[in-house]
Amino acid sequence: MHLHLLDTGLENWHDFEVESRREIIALLRGISNKKQMIRMTVDGEAEMSVTTIVDIDDEQNWLILDASVNAEHNRRALAASGIGFETTLDKIRILFTGEQAEECTFEGKPALRLPMPATLIRLQRREYYRMQTPVGNPVRLVIARATPDGDSLPFPLADISCGGIAILDNKLLLGESPVGQLHTDCRLDLPDIGTVVASLQVRNSLDMTLLNNKFNRRLGCQFVDLPRGMLNHVQRYITKLERERNARIAGHD
Numbered sequence: 001m002h003l004h005l006l007d008t009g010l011e012n013w014h015d016f017e018v019e020s021r022r023e024i025i026a027l028l029r030g031i032s033n034k035k036q037m038i039r040m041t042v043d044g045e046a047e048m049s050v051t052t053i054v055d056i057d058d059e060q061n062w063l064i065l066d067a068s069v070n071a072e073h074n075r076r077a078l079a080a081s082g083i084g085f086e087t088t089l090d091k092i093r094i095l096f097t098g099e100q101a102e103e104c105t106f107e108g109k110p111a112l113r114l115p116m117p118a119t120l121i122r123l124q125r126r127e128y129y130r131m132q133t134p135v136g137n138p139v140r141l142v143i144a145r146a147t148p149d150g151d152s153l154p155f156p157l158a159d160i161s162c163g164g165i166a167i168l169d170n171k172l173l174l175g176e177s178p179v180g181q182l183h184t185d186c187r188l189d190l191p192d193i194g195t196v197v198a199s200l201q202v203r204n205s206l207d208m209t210l211l212n213n214k215f216n217r218r219l220g221c222q223f224v225d226l227p228r229g230m231l232n233h234v235q236r237y238i239t240k241l242e243r244e245r246n247a248r249i250a251g252h253d
Contacts, residue, residue, distance in 0.1 A: 016121045024120055025058050030089050032056060038065070038087040042073070042080045048206050049073040054106050056116075063098065063117070067110035069211075077101050077112060093130075096120035130161040131241045141167050143200075144185040146174060155219075157188075160241075162234055164200065164222040170215055178202045178219060190237040199224040 018024055031038070032053035041048045055064040068074050077083055083098045098114040105111055133139050138156035146153040155167040165188070174181060181202045188196040200221040208216045226234075 016123050017119050018122050019119050021116075021118075024117060025056060027089060027094060027120065027122070028053060028056055028063065028116075031087055031094065034089065036087045036089060038085050040065075040068075040073075040077070041084040042076045043082055048208060051112075054109075054111060057113075058116070061116045062113045063115070064104065064106050064111050064113045066106075067103075067112055070209075074103075074110075074112065078103060083114070093123040094120060095123075130159040130166070131238050131245075132159045133157040133241065139188065139190065141165065141200075142187040143174075143183045144187070146183070158218055160234065160238060162231060162238070164203070164220065166218050166220050169217045169219050172217065174202070174219070177205075179205050182224065183221075190233055192240065193237045194233050196230045196233050198226050198230055 018027070032055070035052055038051050038053065039048050040051050049068045049070060051065045051068060053063065054066050056062075057064065068077075078101050080101065081099060083101060084095070085098065086093070086095045088094065096117040096119070098117060101112045101114040103110070104113045139160075140154040140156055142152055142154050144152045153173055155169055155173075158166040158168055160166075169178070179202050182199065183201075184199045186198050186200050188198065190196060201224050202219050203222045204220040206218045206220075208218070210216055223231075223234075
């Protein structure tokens with residue numbers, strides 16, 4: 001498995017590896033049936049695209065994915081030596097890799113097919129479960145001394161977990177190459193919960209061009225030595241977000 005494609009941040013990722021073909025097919029079918037969006041990265045590059053599983057041909061050992069609307073992404077996937085995939089299923093984070101993608105069609109639409117993954121990684125531990133944060137009224141992370149002049153700057157959150165957060169830096173305020181930066185005394189005001197003061201290290205960067213051609217940069221940041229009291233605030237906020245989401249789902253039933 002091309003771990004550099006997955007960027008799990010796990011030293012003991014083998015502990016979470018699934019090798020049973022029956023279990024792998026069952027998980028992939030679950031992802032397909034729920035039409036879960038899958039993040040796809042090519043050869044470990046930061047830029048990603050989004051796809052879904054449209055069919056699983058277990059007799060021919062093919063996994064068939066919806067082709068990207070971006071022709072360049074498809075071209076790069078077909079030429080790639082390795083492709084990384086990440087998605088979630090029932091609060092479980094699932095990662096796998098593929099190679100030797102081929103063009104095909106499924107129900108008359110362009111698609112990509114590649115051999116069924118021989119293994120995948122399944123992360124069910126709560127610290128790896130990420131909750132998306134509100135988009136309309138985003139929570140903001142204030143990074144102290146974010147600029148060379150020592151200015152503090154706010155960044156909207158994209159998601160949060162007990163292990164870290166993702167922020168948006170669409171104006172590249174943290175520079176062209178922020179991965180590896182360590183920011184201390186960061187302030188995160190969690191509605192109805194309290195303030196978290198933490199050190200954060202930027203672990204990964206994903207650049208995306210949205211459908212309206214708007215540039216979007218998402219930075220994955222890891223908490224560094226987060227005190228237990230601060231971790232309790234984060235856990236309470238995640239529980240609050242889960243409760244609100246479940247209430248919305250129940251309201252649509």
